[in-house]
Amino acid sequence: MTKNLADERLLTAREAMLGAYPPPLGNEPGGLPFKRVLGALFRSRLVVGTCAGLGCAVGLFLAVTTPNTYVSQGTFLFTTSGSESINVDLTRSSDPKAEAISANAVHVLQADTLLRRVAERVGPEEILKPYQPDDNFAGGLSKLLHRIQRDWNAVDVAGATVDEALKMLRKRLVVDRSRQSDVLIATYQTHDAELAQKILGVYMKEAQKWHQEKYDDPTVYDEVKKRAEDAVKAKDLARRKLADFMDQQARVQEFDFQLERLRTEEADASARLRDNLLSIESTQKQIAELQKLLETLTPTVVVHRRLTTTKSVEVIQEEISKLEVQRTRALTTAQTADVKAFDQQIASLQGRIKQLVEDAKTAPEVDIEEDNPAYGEARATIGKLGTQLVQDHAITPELTKRKNDASTRLGKLLDLQPKFVELRDAEVAAEADAKAGAEALQRAELKKQLQLGNFSSLKVIDDASLPLEKEGPNRTKLILGGLIVGLFLGFGLVLLRTVPDRTVRTPADLEALDGVTVIGVMPRLDNRNMRRHMATRMRGW
Amino acid sequence: MKNILIDTEQRGLRGDVIATELGHLWAYLLQRGALANYRSIGFCAIGDDEGSNHVAANLALYVGARGLRVVLVEATLRSPELAGMFELTETPGLAELLADRATLADTVRPRVAPGVDVVPAGGTTDAFWGFTNDRFAAAVTDLLRDRDVCFVDVPGINRAPEAALVVRSVDALVLVVEANRHDADVVRRNITWLRSLGTPFLGAVLTDVVYDLPAAIARLT
Numbered sequence: 001m002t003k004n005l006a007d008e009r010l011l012t013a014r015e016a017m018l019g020a021y022p023p024p025l026g027n028e029p030g031g032l033p034f035k036r037v038l039g040a041l042f043r044s045r046l047v048v049g050t051c052a053g054l055g056c057a058v059g060l061f062l063a064v065t066t067p068n069t070y071v072s073q074g075t076f077l078f079t080t081s082g083s084e085s086i087n088v089d090l091t092r093s094s095d096p097k098a099e100a101i102s103a104n105a106v107h108v109l110q111a112d113t114l115l116r117r118v119a120e121r122v123g124p125e126e127i128l129k130p131y132q133p134d135d136n137f138a139g140g141l142s143k144l145l146h147r148i149q150r151d152w153n154a155v156d157v158a159g160a161t162v163d164e165a166l167k168m169l170r171k172r173l174v175v176d177r178s179r180q181s182d183v184l185i186a187t188y189q190t191h192d193a194e195l196a197q198k199i200l201g202v203y204m205k206e207a208q209k210w211h212q213e214k215y216d217d218p219t220v221y222d223e224v225k226k227r228a229e230d231a232v233k234a235k236d237l238a239r240r241k242l243a244d245f246m247d248q249q250a251r252v253q254e255f256d257f258q259l260e261r262l263r264t265e266e267a268d269a270s271a272r273l274r275d276n277l278l279s280i281e282s283t284q285k286q287i288a289e290l291q292k293l294l295e296t297l298t299p300t301v302v303v304h305r306r307l308t309t310t311k312s313v314e315v316i317q318e319e320i321s322k323l324e325v326q327r328t329r330a331l332t333t334a335q336t337a338d339v340k341a342f343d344q345q346i347a348s349l350q351g352r353i354k355q356l357v358e359d360a361k362t363a364p365e366v367d368i369e370e371d372n373p374a375y376g377e378a379r380a381t382i383g384k385l386g387t388q389l390v391q392d393h394a395i396t397p398e399l400t401k402r403k404n405d406a407s408t409r410l411g412k413l414l415d416l417q418p419k420f421v422e423l424r425d426a427e428v429a430a431e432a433d434a435k436a437g438a439e440a441l442q443r444a445e446l447k448k449q450l451q452l453g454n455f456s457s458l459k460v461i462d463d464a465s466l467p468l469e470k471e472g473p474n475r476t477k478l479i480l481g482g483l484i485v486g487l488f489l490g491f492g493l494v495l496l497r498t499v500p501d502r503t504v505r506t507p508a509d510l511e512a513l514d515g516v517t518v519i520g521v522m523p524r525l526d527n528r529n530m531r532r533h534m535a536t537r538m539r540g541w
Numbered sequence: 542m543k544n545i546l547i548d549t550e551q552r553g554l555r556g557d558v559i560a561t562e563l564g565h566l567w568a569y570l571l572q573r574g575a576l577a578n579y580r581s582i583g584f585c586a587i588g589d590d591e592g593s594n595h596v597a598a599n600l601a602l603y604v605g606a607r608g609l610r611v612v613l614v615e616a617t618l619r620s621p622e623l624a625g626m627f628e629l630t631e632t633p634g635l636a637e638l639l640a641d642r643a644t645l646a647d648t649v650r651p652r653v654a655p656g657v658d659v660v661p662a663g664g665t666t667d668a669f670w671g672f673t674n675d676r677f678a679a680a681v682t683d684l685l686r687d688r689d690v691c692f693v694d695v696p697g698i699n700r701a702p703e704a705a706l707v708v709r710s711v712d713a714l715v716l717v718v719e720a721n722r723h724d725a726d727v728v729r730r731n732i733t734w735l736r737s738l739g740t741p742f743l744g745a746v747l748t749d750v751v752y753d754l755p756a757a758i759a760r761l762t
Contacts, residue, residue, distance in 0.1 A: 038754060038762060039753040040753075503725070504721075504722075505720050506750065507747055513728060513729045513732065516728075519570065519715065520562060520566035520569065520746035520747070522559075522562055522749065525555055527554060529752055530555065531554070531756070534557075536752060
């Protein structure tokens with residue numbers, strides 16, 4: 001046996017080593033064994049019983065106060081011809097498509113407008129008429145129940161509105177479509193058999209009219225025609241707007257072509273102006289360089305060479321040429337003497353030239369001042385470049401003006417481009433709508449010519465029936481349902497209480513604590529409990 | 542168990558059940574060293590009115606009727622019951638002994654039942670202070686001179702601060718737990734506390750056990 005806290009810790013450590021603490025996986029405390037749940041249910045049988053009783057009472061109350069219901073039924077049928085409609089959506093460019101009318105029939109036949117017509121025809125007071133069970137053949141208990149039902153379901157219908165009746169119709173009228181056929185079944189449920197038949201009868205007549213309104217061929221044709229005409233008008237309007245824009249604002253025939261042309265023109269003018277400015281800059285640089293060069297050069301240079309006789313030789317040669325001309329004339333006139341004289345003079349002069357050439361070879365060398373060819377060439381080039389510079393400067397304003405004009409016109413057209421695109425797209429869309437509308441009209445006309453009219457093929461094949469038996473309520477089911485719901489509610493409450501409950505109730509609960517041994521069990525001393533205790537001890541725990 | 546004292550001559554279901562369970566309890570105590578090692582055994586509970594005094598009294602009657610000399614000491618000075626249970630005079634009792642206003646011989650009611658002597662609680666206004674000295678331990682020792690075993694009804698350990706002092710003076714302890722009353726964590730904490738006092742803890746007795754399930758259904762589960 002332990003004597004102090006340290007020993008107690010030692011005990012816990014020993015238990016841990018033996019595997020007693022912590023408990024093995026799956027055996028942790030806090031589970032909810034079936035036996036514990038069952039025990040809790042027996043222990044809380046009063047709660048469960050009370051809940052079940054309450055549920056039963058609610059079910060009984062519903063069973064007593066719920067009025068009888070009767071269901072009247074009628075049947076519609078779609079005939080094969082004209083069982084489809086053409087849907088034209090002018091907001092889209094897709095083709096019109098055919099669709100079975102019966103697919104939408106349930107929704108069409110439950111439209112509020114239709115139900116409102118029924119409410120107005122039957123009358124809100126009639127539709128909202130309170131439950132009035134017949135006491136003629138009822139016994140004492142039935143009379144009492146009828147009285148309770150009358151009192152509970154009593155409503156004041158004086159001054160009832162169509163809207164209230166409409167709500168009631170929405171709730172009680174059901175239109176159902178069979179999956180495999182074109183049959184529609186309409187039912188109306190209320191607390192009076194004749195009233196159910198009456199309301200459903202009115203509904204079926206109004207439904208037929210309503211359906212014909214919705215799917216009447218002339219209406220559809222006119223609608224399609226009107227849409228097609230509207231589309232054509234819209235197209236014309238779009239075109240006119242575009243034309244006005246081109247004439248008055250853009251002032252061009254072809255917007256895109258003009259825009260492209262102006263872009264090219266503006267680019268060309270810009271390039272020429274840029275070339276002009278570059279040329280001016282380049283010429284100015286060249287002139288400056290040549291002027292620098294001139295500063296380093298002299299106008300004349302001194303040349304050291306022999307004194308030439310070139311001038312004399314040239315004079316003599318010129319004389320020889322003249323003599324040869326005279327000689328030729330003499331020959332033509334056949335003056336032989338003169339020819340000989342000329343020949344002698346020419347020979348003499350040629351000898352003279354030879355003599356001059358020989359003299360030049362032996363002539364003395366002298367310094368001669370001559371013009372500087374480089375200097376002259378530079379000056380000439382500067383002159384030329386100056387002329388070019390003047391010319392370039394002269395054309396610069398003109399090029400600038402041309403470029404600015406082109407930019408201005410291009411900018412104006414670019415500003416107008418979004419508006420142009422919008423108007424052009426509108427025109428394209430309007431054209432597509434007009435085309436679709438024309439096609440839809442063509443189909444509608446074809447149907448009209450083929451006399452496929454009267455699209456609403458909704459026929460009544462079975463009028464509203466007079467219900468011979470009540471449809472509900474099933475009072476036994478109501479009571480049993482209340483009982484079952486109450487029982488489950490009670491079970492739920494007990495479970496909610498049991499899950500977190502860790503009260504020590506049995507020896508097993510006590511022994512589940514660490515290292516506790518139960519050495520005695522004393523039952524509560526009432527006979528039933530003691531018998532159960534003895535039975536448990538006999539069985540062993 | 543409440544307000545029920547065993548009648549050793551009683552027969553029938555109640556007598557059988559009580560006798561059987563007391564027999565099991567005494568057997569467990571013997572097996573854990575009662576008489577041999579532990580002659581003074583305290584019966585304590587977590588709260589008031591859990592049946593520790595009835596367990597102690599009935600066990601005393603049970604073993605006294607079978608030839609042992611037993612003394613039953615009521616240390617629950619705050620809510621004395623044994624005098625009423627055995628139809629004894631209330632004073633002088635343990636309170637007077639601890640206050641030195643009476644001798645041990647004055648406080649003992651001899652032979653209230655076969656083999657059973659009783660020391661009732663007596664009357665006092667300060668239930669705590671009398672246990673702070675060694676008089677109670679000395680009285681227990683004196684009582685065991687000519688008796689086989691001493692059962693002490695210990696005050697509720699969550700109610701009375703003197704419970705720890707009483708527990709210190711006995712050889713061993715038995716915890717009485719009333720079923721359907723305490724959370725498991727409460728019981729665990731109290732057992733840990735009792736063990737920490739150093740007195741050997743022999744086990745727990747579960748009282749007022751209620752069997753919710755009928756025997757036939759319980760057999761199936």
